[in-house]
Amino acid sequence: MSDRPNILFLFADQMHAFAMGCMGTEDIHTPNLDKLAREGVLFRNCYSNAPVCTPFRATLISGQYGSQTDTLRNGRYIPEGTRTLAGALNDAGYRTGWVGKWHLGATGNVWIPPELRADFTEFIGYQCYNDFLHSVKFYDEAGDEHWYGHHRTDVTSDIAIERMEKMAENAPFALFVSYQNPHYPEQPGYEYDEMYRGVTIARRPNCEEVDPYTRTHSPPSPKPQGNDPIYQRYGNDLDEYLRAYYAMVTQLDANVGRMMDALDRMGLRNNTVVMFTSDHGDLQGSHGETNKGKAWEESSRIPLIVRAPGGAAGAVVDDLVSGVDFFATCVDYAGQPPEPSVEGDSFAPLMSDPSQSLERPVFSEMQPWCMVREGAFKLVVEKEGFEATHLFDLENDPYEMNNLLNDPTNAEKQAHLYDVLQNWYRRVKR
Numbered sequence: 001m002s003d004r005p006n007i008l009f010l011f012a013d014q015m016h017a018f019a020m021g022c023m024g025t026e027d028i029h030t031p032n033l034d035k036l037a038r039e040g041v042l043f044r045n046c047y048s049n050a051p052v053c054t055p056f057r058a059t060l061i062s063g064q065y066g067s068q069t070d071t072l073r074n075g076r077y078i079p080e081g082t083r084t085l086a087g088a089l090n091d092a093g094y095r096t097g098w099v100g101k102w103h104l105g106a107t108g109n110v111w112i113p114p115e116l117r118a119d120f121t122e123f124i125g126y127q128c129y130n131d132f133l134h135s136v137k138f139y140d141e142a143g144d145e146h147w148y149g150h151h152r153t154d155v156t157s158d159i160a161i162e163r164m165e166k167m168a169e170n171a172p173f174a175l176f177v178s179y180q181n182p183h184y185p186e187q188p189g190y191e192y193d194e195m196y197r198g199v200t201i202a203r204r205p206n207c208e209e210v211d212p213y214t215r216t217h218s219p220p221s222p223k224p225q226g227n228d229p230i231y232q233r234y235g236n237d238l239d240e241y242l243r244a245y246y247a248m249v250t251q252l253d254a255n256v257g258r259m260m261d262a263l264d265r266m267g268l269r270n271n272t273v274v275m276f277t278s279d280h281g282d283l284q285g286s287h288g289e290t291n292k293g294k295a296w297e298e299s300s301r302i303p304l305i306v307r308a309p310g311g312a313a314g315a316v317v318d319d320l321v322s323g324v325d326f327f328a329t330c331v332d333y334a335g336q337p338p339e340p341s342v343e344g345d346s347f348a349p350l351m352s353d354p355s356q357s358l359e360r361p362v363f364s365e366m367q368p369w370c371m372v373r374e375g376a377f378k379l380v381v382e383k384e385g386f387e388a389t390h391l392f393d394l395e396n397d398p399y400e401m402n403n404l405l406n407d408p409t410n411a412e413k414q415a416h417l418y419d420v421l422q423n424w425y426r427r428v429k430r
Helices: 031-039 053-062 085-091 152-170 190-196 229-234 238-265 324-333 348-352 408-428
Strands: 006-012 041-043 095-101 122-126 136-139 145-148 173-178 272-278 304-307 315-317 362-365 369-374 377-382 387-393
Touching: 006 238, 006 324, 031 238, 031 272, 031 304, 053 085, 053 324, 085 095, 085 324, 095 152, 122 152, 136 152, 145 152, 152 173, 152 238, 190 238, 229 238, 238 272, 272 324, 324 348, 362 408, 369 408, 377 408, 387 408
Parallel strands: 006 173, 006 272, 041 315, 095 122, 095 173
Antiparallel strands: 041 304, 122 136, 136 145, 272 304, 362 369, 369 377, 377 387
16 A cells, blocks of 8 residues: 555535535535545635636646636636646656546537546546436547446446546556536436425525526527426426435435445545545525626535545634645645645645644636635625725625625725735736
8 A cells, every 4th residue: 555645536516615514504415425524624615716617627737727727718728738737646656537527628528638638647538518317428548438327426436436446456546536416407316306305495595586597508408498308397496496406416425425435445545535525616596696607605615525544533624725725735645845836735734733724815716807815804806997896704794795895994904805816816817
């Protein structure tokens, strides 16, 4: 067994930070994630640096912000020559693998050619295909199609476990498993659907009535939308959407349990760092919005649970972390020095001593806006003209219902955050 830990990085798609029992949400069943939090560290303030699918993945593999790599749109790819996370881990002697949704450099139910694999040496997945029940197809390294007849979430774990068994023969390994669940369309497996049938899901206090239905482009949703069985299920019915979404998360939770059971079966639990997170959240009517790509907490804040050999157990960390920190943390666990191109910081020291603090702000952005959070306060600015639009005290106003912008009481705090954010954006924009 290697003296360096394996790395198992599991991440969801469109799962907001609050969709877990361990985050205080009583309506959702996430026993495996809750157990993982009891065995490791729950980070309650983790942010996506760009809360959309491709931008998050670009940050994960580059350790840089979307403005630096020009990846603030879906389907974009990192600049040629960018130092990648897989490249750094390869150089450290790790076997690197990716399973599942990729969504970098293209879209659709298609193969990912070698030049788009960001140095991952073992690779089986697809670009982006928003269907969990039909055309469940993965492409291996050679471009061969592998078709499956059951739910995409379960298939992703099936493949990940199979790959992990092979990779573990020559430890250490770093396996990244990219689930598409619970991204729309909401198509939970029958068992999980039944768990929530007719159940009332409490809405967040900032929620407004919205139509949660969203068309998909890959595959294209039926026209007119009234012919779409997804629309027939939860079109103009937010409560039904929430039930289906929670069912999807519970199905994902069961698959996290399967991955942990596989580690136990292979005798790897005590030599594997396990990280669970998501690329971005889901607004679900908060502030009258749907989907993602916004600065609101339900969009930009993501789950993070980390279990590490010899690390703290049952700890809760409220320190601020974000997507740029994953590269730095993985490299740290691999025993390598920090990469000069990486913007983030390793939070591995917090796993040993959760009372430590990184003591720095975190940033998030999309094309029209950027935000900074430092301590309890969060400032949002429109990039055009760099005009501040929102200031929130998240300690006293966790649902962002009281905009403190230009409140004289917080004038000093607002001015400070504005300077921090402006200096950051001047530095990272291309």
